[in-house]
Amino acid sequence: MASLNVYSVLVVLFLTCGAVMATKENDQIIKENNCETKMGLPCALEAFTSIFNTGSISKKCCSELVVLGKVCHSALVKRTLENPLFKALNPATIIAKSIQTWNNFLALIDSPSPSA
Numbered sequence: 118m119a120s121l122n123v124y125s126v127l128v129v130l131f132l133t134c135g136a137v138m139a140t141k142e143n144d145q146i147i148k149e150n151n152c153e154t155k156m157g158l159p160c161a162l163e164a165f166t167s168i169f170n171t172g173s174i175s176k177k178c179c180s181e182l183v184v185l186g187k188v189c190h191s192a193l194v195k196r197t198l199e200n201p202l203f204k205a206l207n208p209a210t211i212i213a214k215s216i217q218t219w220n221n222f223l224a225l226i227d228s229p230s231p232s233a
Contacts, residue, residue, distance in 0.1 A: 147189065147193065147196065155185045164190075168215050169203070169206070182219075191215070
């Protein structure tokens with residue numbers, strides 16, 4: 118339960134406080150595309166955990182992320198990496214994991230549902 122609280126705090130930082138540290142480019146992309154309002158907090162938490170830690174994501178949240186769009190997804194990941202709280206992370210590793218996660222989302226969305 119404590120780890121859920123830590124991740125909740127990180128997601129809130131991911132969605133709000135990182136704006137101060139964002140480059141103009143990422144900040145502009147996020148603002149112009151309303152990126153911070155397109156995904157609910159529970160799904161943002163799942164996506165964040167799957168990229169910045171280890172976790173899985175539900176098909177419902179994959180759908181929300183796909184609606185969010187790759188431009189928003191990339192800008193939010195890059196903005197998070199600019200936050201001093203994440204300076205210990207390897208940006209190349211996180212971006213590669215972000216791309217892999219995005220591709221996994223698309224594969225999950227495109228996969229046929231099991232027959233009832």
